[in-house]
Amino acid sequence: MPFNIWCEGCESMIAKGVRFNAEKKQVGNYYSTKIWSFSMKSACCKHEIVIQTDPKNCEYVIIKGARRKIEEYDAEDAETLELPADDDKSKLVDPFYRLEHQGEDLKKKEEADPVLIRLQRSSDARHADDYAINKVLRSRLRSQKKRVNEEERVARKRGLNVRLLPESQEDAATASRVKFSTKFDENRKLKRALISTSSIFSKPSGSSNDKRLDLESKRRKIKAARVSNLLAGGFKPSSWSQSAVSSCKHRRP
Structure with a gap:
């Protein structure tokens, strides 16, 4: 695209320099120069856009499907030099016009001399050694x-x-917020498994039942360990499967 345009199909901007697969055909002549027409599809909405060459004004003309984006700026705000127009160039032939503007140019030169001298001195001092x-x-x-x-x-x-x-402070703050698993999580899972497998009824008191209570607590701890292993994703073969495997081994000749 030779310039920035607005697509009329979806009102989106197509930037300068975007390439398209266009259909090229001749639609006329300007003296001996051919006038070419380019038909293409917009990438955003598949809207048809037609652009023609204008050899007379050395320009491109939008025929259908889009409109040109008008970009205006101030030369002083952009800190650029504004080139003289064709009318001003023709007026420079007039001696009175040239004498009048020559005085203005000399005045601008006198105002800009101190700035230019300071810039030149700083440049010389920077590159002297x-x-x-x-x-x-x-x-x-x-x-x-x-x-x-x-x-x-x-x-x-x-x-x-x-x-x-x-290293940066942002990386240090992000690393400080990362928490890794410790034994605290493992102990908490074990306690929860022990509580879920324990009995909800009260235990009978007496010295004769101490051995039985010890056995029950050991059994519960073993069950809690198995439950925590299952919660963690582990697997342990049952006694039936172990007996079946051992019986198969004994049956082999």
């Missing part, structure tokens, strides 16, 4: 090489093939 400038650049390059070598050494020490970026 070539050895000092080269020394600063070489020291900066040496420090950069040392930093790169240190980062590569740290990366190789950690088993990495790429250099790590320097």
Whole structure:
């Protein structure tokens, strides 16, 4: 696209430089120069856009499907030089017009001289000592090489093939918020499993039942360990499967 346009199908902007697969055909002549027409489909809404060449004005003309985006700016705000128009160039032939504007140009030159002189002096002072400038650049390059070598050494020490970026406060804050599993979670799962397998009825008191209570507590602990293993995703073969495997082994000749 030779310029920025607005698509009339979806009101989206198509930027300058976007390429299209267009159908090219000749629609006329301007003296001996051919006038070409380009028909294409918009990528956003499949709307048909037709653009023609204008050899007379050295321009492109939008025929259908879009409109040109008008971009206006102030030369002073953009800090650029405004080129004189064709009418101003023709007026420079007139001596009176040239004399009138020559005085304005001299006045602008006098106003801009102090700024230009300061810029020239600062530039001369900056580039006067070539050895000092080269020394600063070489020291900066040496420090950069040392930093790169240190980062590569740290990366190789950690088993990495790429250099790590320097540490930042954001990375430290993100790493401090990461929590890893500890024994606390394992103990909590074990206690929950023990509570879920324990009896809800009260236990009878007496010294004769101490051995039986010890056996029951051991059994509950074993059951709690099995339950926690199942909750964690583990698997342990049952006694029936073990007996079946052992019987099969004994039956073999």
